[in-house]
Amino acid sequence: MSNHVSPTPPILLTIAGFDPCGGAGIAADLKTFAAHNCYGIAAVTALTVQSTQGVKSTHITPAATLRAQLDALAEDIAISTVKIGMLGNRANAAVVAEFLDHGKFAHVVLDPAVKASLGGADLLDAGGVKFLSEELLKRATLITPNIAEAELMTGLEIRDVAAMEAAARKLFEQGARAVVVKGGHMEKAIDVLFDGTELLALGGDRIKTENTHGSGCTFASAIAAQLASGRGLHEAVLLAKTYVTKAIERSFVIGKGAGPLDHFYRFHQEPAPRGTHEVPQHGLHPAAEPATHR
């Protein structure tokens, strides 16, 4: 039997925590990468004890083990793009900074997971938050905080889109090369994108569902996958917003709390794209059209 090796897809590394219920963290990232015809690898920063009802406890990976995982991967595999999520503590954040300094990556998407959306468990210690804001931020090509994370990293209080925009500008001044402030938890689900030049408010209706477990991780991973597949920043963010919106619409009723998204909704409802490198260009969802806001 002959061997029909598949063409090598873009390879993304996620550095994040593991969520046993598979909705968030590394499982969500790997599913999102696969749904975009990318190949995902992963370094585990923490094991969370978690269900759809929230994070009960976290078991942070020792820094030496995190470093060993990263070294083994980097020695072996040509990594295009890095996506960073939960780090656990300052020691692991420092390992990641060192890793980024010794590698060359097309894109580094930093999704600063600081607190669990559900239940509010700490995903990063205070020293880690400081290190993230002062050091990791500068090493990212894109940072994607939600409102609470943007507040923590800027000291601003964010109650409306104008304040989201101010936070995006401030994070840029603090060293981020591009910023998406995720407004998924706001009433209108508007996201703000700032690349140092243009400031865009991306509209979106809030979907009537509690099944949004892992939507923040998924959005950031989808942006990373689109960037790794060659899209420009604006297009990557818009396509990712469409993707996460549809994956939330098709979410599963699993567990007693916030259910997970259907990361593979495209495969479940329409013919799959042909070829491994092709990223589907579905028509932009009307809600995801950019609206220049100021």
Next chain:
Amino acid sequence: MSNHVSPTPPILLTIAGFDPCGGAGIAADLKTFAAHNCYGIAAVTALTVQSTQGVKSTHITPAATLRAQLDALAEDIAISTVKIGMLGNRANAAVVAEFLDHGKFAHVVLDPAVKASLGGADLLDAGGVKFLSEELLKRATLITPNIAEAELMTGLEIRDVAAMEAAARKLFEQGARAVVVKGGHMEKAIDVLFDGTELLALGGDRIKTENTHGSGCTFASAIAAQLASGRGLHEAVLLAKTYVTKAIERSFVIGKGAGPLDHFYRFHQEPAPRGTHEVPQHGLHPAAEPATHR
């Protein structure tokens, strides 16, 4: 915007180690479940430091953390089927036995990961192997050792299909309700299935590739997914053999060693099935036709 929740798919739990390069362990299991339109959740028994070139070290999850992960999942989510892979040590094997005793699962597929195929790193300590052979075995509805694992669990030396069949019978006598001895590492890639009544040798040509990283995990997970989707044992094993064969044929050249399978080859080459519960009924690969062997 209305909410189009997806129908709840069969839910499978994998209890296994984490492989950072994504080819084996939990990542392979979750991808396999998703490729079969099932939803996967996971409890992490160990973090491995691993690349396509082999396992460098393993960091076993403390038993209390493994138990906490399992309890959080079982309290929250209706689990159909459990798939067990790398356990690390006896303490974790005992946690899993206790978990199985307190739950009701349609199927329990035990894939006894004892040694890494590449490099031979220990994935289970000696006490764990004994516990597996004497205790866990009895709690499984199906056990899927490869040749080396079947040798270790039976004390038999296995050099041919007849010896594989003898090992399958012996494992049944030791308490397994059904056995698949995986011959993927043999020259002809024949698998032996014994359910206590019928003994089948399932033929298959060995595919000319080194990219078989995680094929054992994937085969066992695919069987579990087919069982959870309602197939009988024989059909589940045949469909899983077809799946893993095609996923190996479409494997990726990633890393310097044994590359990973393309778990989503179906989505990459043909229209996806409609509906979440539907498991694709591709024509059986000729190599996967059953041949009654004695």
